[in-house]
Amino acid sequence: MSVTVPKGFVAAGLHAGIKKSRPDMALLATEDRQPVTCAAVFTQNKFCAPPVSLDRDLLQANGGRAAAVVVNSGNANAGTGAAGLDDARAMGVATARALGIDAAGVLVCSTGIIGTPLPMDVILPAIPKLGAALSVEGGDEAAKGILTTDHVAKEFVVQGDGWTIGGMAKGCGMIAPNMATMLAFLTTDADVPHETLQAMLKTASDATFNTLNVDGATSTNDTAMLFASGRCGAPSDLDGFGRAVEEACRQLTLKMAHDAEGMTRLAHLHVTGAASDAEARTAAKNIAENNLVKCSWYGADPYWGRLLAAAGSAGVALDVDKSFVSYGGIKVAQGGTNCAHDAQALTEHMLGQEFRIEVNLGAGSGQARVIGVDLGPGYIKENSVTS
Amino acid sequence: MSVTVPKGFVAAGLHAGIKKSRPDMALLATEDRQPVTCAAVFTQNKFCAPPVSLDRDLLQANGGRAAAVVVNSGNANAGTGAAGLDDARAMGVATARALGIDAAGVLVCSTGIIGTPLPMDVILPAIPKLGAALSVEGGDEAAKGILTTDHVAKEFVVQGDGWTIGGMAKGCGMIAPNMATMLAFLTTDADVPHETLQAMLKTASDATFNTLNVDGATSTNDTAMLFASGRCGAPSDLDGFGRAVEEACRQLTLKMAHDAEGMTRLAHLHVTGAASDAEARTAAKNIAENNLVKCSWYGADPYWGRLLAAAGSAGVALDVDKSFVSYGGIKVAQGGTNCAHDAQALTEHMLGQEFRIEVNLGAGSGQARVIGVDLGPGYIKENSVTS
Numbered sequence: 001m002s003v004t005v006p007k008g009f010v011a012a013g014l015h016a017g018i019k020k021s022r023p024d025m026a027l028l029a030t031e032d033r034q035p036v037t038c039a040a041v042f043t044q045n046k047f048c049a050p051p052v053s054l055d056r057d058l059l060q061a062n063g064g065r066a067a068a069v070v071v072n073s074g075n076a077n078a079g080t081g082a083a084g085l086d087d088a089r090a091m092g093v094a095t096a097r098a099l100g101i102d103a104a105g106v107l108v109c110s111t112g113i114i115g116t117p118l119p120m121d122v123i124l125p126a127i128p129k130l131g132a133a134l135s136v137e138g139g140d141e142a143a144k145g146i147l148t149t150d151h152v153a154k155e156f157v158v159q160g161d162g163w164t165i166g167g168m169a170k171g172c173g174m175i176a177p178n179m180a181t182m183l184a185f186l187t188t189d190a191d192v193p194h195e196t197l198q199a200m201l202k203t204a205s206d207a208t209f210n211t212l213n214v215d216g217a218t219s220t221n222d223t224a225m226l227f228a229s230g231r232c233g234a235p236s237d238l239d240g241f242g243r244a245v246e247e248a249c250r251q252l253t254l255k256m257a258h259d260a261e262g263m264t265r266l267a268h269l270h271v272t273g274a275a276s277d278a279e280a281r282t283a284a285k286n287i288a289e290n291n292l293v294k295c296s297w298y299g300a301d302p303y304w305g306r307l308l309a310a311a312g313s314a315g316v317a318l319d320v321d322k323s324f325v326s327y328g329g330i331k332v333a334q335g336g337t338n339c340a341h342d343a344q345a346l347t348e349h350m351l352g353q354e355f356r357i358e359v360n361l362g363a364g365s366g367q368a369r370v371i372g373v374d375l376g377p378g379y380i381k382e383n384s385v386t387s
Numbered sequence: 388m389s390v391t392v393p394k395g396f397v398a399a400g401l402h403a404g405i406k407k408s409r410p411d412m413a414l415l416a417t418e419d420r421q422p423v424t425c426a427a428v429f430t431q432n433k434f435c436a437p438p439v440s441l442d443r444d445l446l447q448a449n450g451g452r453a454a455a456v457v458v459n460s461g462n463a464n465a466g467t468g469a470a471g472l473d474d475a476r477a478m479g480v481a482t483a484r485a486l487g488i489d490a491a492g493v494l495v496c497s498t499g500i501i502g503t504p505l506p507m508d509v510i511l512p513a514i515p516k517l518g519a520a521l522s523v524e525g526g527d528e529a530a531k532g533i534l535t536t537d538h539v540a541k542e543f544v545v546q547g548d549g550w551t552i553g554g555m556a557k558g559c560g561m562i563a564p565n566m567a568t569m570l571a572f573l574t575t576d577a578d579v580p581h582e583t584l585q586a587m588l589k590t591a592s593d594a595t596f597n598t599l600n601v602d603g604a605t606s607t608n609d610t611a612m613l614f615a616s617g618r619c620g621a622p623s624d625l626d627g628f629g630r631a632v633e634e635a636c637r638q639l640t641l642k643m644a645h646d647a648e649g650m651t652r653l654a655h656l657h658v659t660g661a662a663s664d665a666e667a668r669t670a671a672k673n674i675a676e677n678n679l680v681k682c683s684w685y686g687a688d689p690y691w692g693r694l695l696a697a698a699g700s701a702g703v704a705l706d707v708d709k710s711f712v713s714y715g716g717i718k719v720a721q722g723g724t725n726c727a728h729d730a731q732a733l734t735e736h737m738l739g740q741e742f743r744i745e746v747n748l749g750a751g752s753g754q755a756r757v758i759g760v761d762l763g764p765g766y767i768k769e770n771s772v773t774s
Contacts, residue, residue: 047699114692305501312434
């Protein structure tokens with residue numbers, strides 16, 4: 001149970017036939033079918049999918065309110081041109097009809113293979129069934145319906161002073177490119193103004209979803225939405241609510257990272273000593289996307305030279321003489337060269353499924369955190385042929 | 388035979404003991420031990436190795452002249468701090484003594500593992516032997532002495548109107564990170580002023596070495612040098628000579644690309660229709676470094692959606708409606724969606740070891756070319772543990 005735990009939401013999921021056998025459609029709606037406040041963040045990719053353009057326009061036109069979001073997995077409806085936008089609209093219209101509401105209140109998300117038209121012949125007939133199946137117990141089914149190559153459903157619920165936040169997510173960046181995209185849907189029964197909710201979701205996304213760097217590839221469909229029914233009134237502690245939104249996003253991010261195709265190890269990379277936070281983010285991104293670094297993570301090899309080499313080619317300030325690198329708090333390099341350390345403790349830390357790395361650039365006080373994953377054979381196996 | 392084909396050069400290579408059994412040192416010098424014009428380009432990595440700093444300073448102080456370059460493979464002398472600079476200087480001094488010349492005329496290059504001190508106990512005793520072994524037949528031995536994980540020696544000779552250019556190279560960017568670095572040494576008996584020679588080598592490097600993108604990793608030691616003995620006088624056709632320098636660099640680049648660890652396919656990527664050449668280079672780099680794209684190359688999968696997705700996240704102008712993608716001249720996508728094409732011909736082209744890809748961004752007339760390689764299991768096998 002996740003998105004239907006907060007009061008005022010119903011959901012459903014089912015197998016329409018886009019994929020062979022696993023659930024491939026989901027519907028999340030307000031219990032009374034009335035539009036509620038909805039914050040959303042989307043992919044920055046200029047080659048974005050039609051549903052992303054559609055949702056941006058709808059939320060813009062509605063002042064950030066929506067009554068439902070219909071989702072299909074197995075096909076991203078990306079690289080489908082004008083016909084793809086028509087298909088996305090048709091999904092919204094069919095859903096609106098099934099719910100007896102205006103299509104302007106229905107958001108649409110798709111995730112899956114790029115460049116292939118949506119199989120509307122199986123999607124449209126399934127929508128009325130989704131509408132009929134909506135229930136407050138439908139959260140789990142919906143969480144399954146949005147999955148692609150994910151191994152497990154990703155759900156999280158956090159409760160605060162009178163309010164509840166529920167969330168479900170799928171995928172992990174473009175880690176499973178044939179079934180691309182990260183989608184996250186959150187709900188709450190708290191009553192929060194749209195501007196505030198949007199700011200909270202943006203802040204939370206930057207601190208969580210956007211710190212996860214699986215392969216540096218920006219999906220064409222990435223979307224995160226937060227619906228607020230307002231059923232339980234305004235939070236007594238708005239900051240506490242904002243922190244809870246971030247915590248929900250963080251938990252979903254970790255669940256996605258751990259489910260990343262081919263992933264065997266996860267690195268919590270902390271770049272410090274940068275000339276600015278922006279330069280720290282640039283260096284962290286360069287390090288987390290560096291294949292040599294990622295291969296060393298796969299091999300549990302504390303090869304600090306690759307970390308500095310990646311930072312040194314990031315185009316940011318780096319004072320090698322003042323720099324240092326540590327794994328799990330164990331400093332292995334100081335001033336750009338080896339330094340004495342507890343080899344036994346280092347080995348033990350590196351063999352864990354998660355490890356912590358600090359790369360200090362010795363150039364200031366800027367810092368940034370990124371969650372990176374290793375590069376192993378599983379990733380190539382998953383991505384070398386279109387299923 | 389390569390660097391000793393042009394008149395005025397001698398070389399030697401041997402096994403000093405840095406590596407188990409393969410040759411691991413090389414020496415290239417002028418026949419009369421006198422300094423000659425020497426152009427050079429180095430890595431832009433801020434975490435560059437001591438020998439790189441030493442060579443930059445020497446050439447600066449000597450007005451671009453040198454009499455020899457001593458090279459060791461198996462250890463990059465990078466991430467070795469002040470002691471590493473002392474070791475690089477000691478290599479130069481020992482070589483100068485062996486040649487009976489001033490140490491100011493001896494350049495030093497190292498390639499191999501990062502973060503480990505040079506084994507001077509085996510390097511210093513080997514230098515007098517290298518000096519004694521210098522000969523005009525020594526080019527091949529020298530070409531072997533600079534190799535690390537390379538499978539074959541890389542040599543090329545081109546002759547023009549009275550002059551000859553010879554070159555040897557090793558490695559391929561950071562494709563074999565435990566034995567990092569690309570090193571290229573070229574010689575010619577043409578008489579060309581330093582400024583002209585430097586400009587020619589820079590132009591040639593940008594058009595060849597710098598278009599090869601194996602994994603986006605910039606080595607700490609990358610170096611290309613061109614010595615000109617002047618023995619055969621000034622080229623009658625200076626432009627023709629410049630083109631020959633570029634051709635020599637191109638042939639060495641292709642030899643390195645084909646020898647890249649784990650490489651199974653090579654892609655000649657041409658980004659067109661960019662708002663500017665600079666934006667085309669940015670997009671080409673983003674595409675060639677994208678792991679999803681590289682995995683699709685490994686799988687011979689003409690998955691154009693990944694190419695546009697990579698271009699779309701490069702932060703450059705992209706007009707999807709006007710864009711197109713073609714493999715081997717076969718257009719597979721137009722306006723961001725599939726277009727009819729000869730599937731049979733496409734499959735045949737993709738199964739080759741080299742294929743051509745054009746990605747037109749539909750935003751202008753800027754263009755750029757990059758040579759990319761696929762990402763297969765061999766790369767991970769090679770890079771997941773420090774040998």
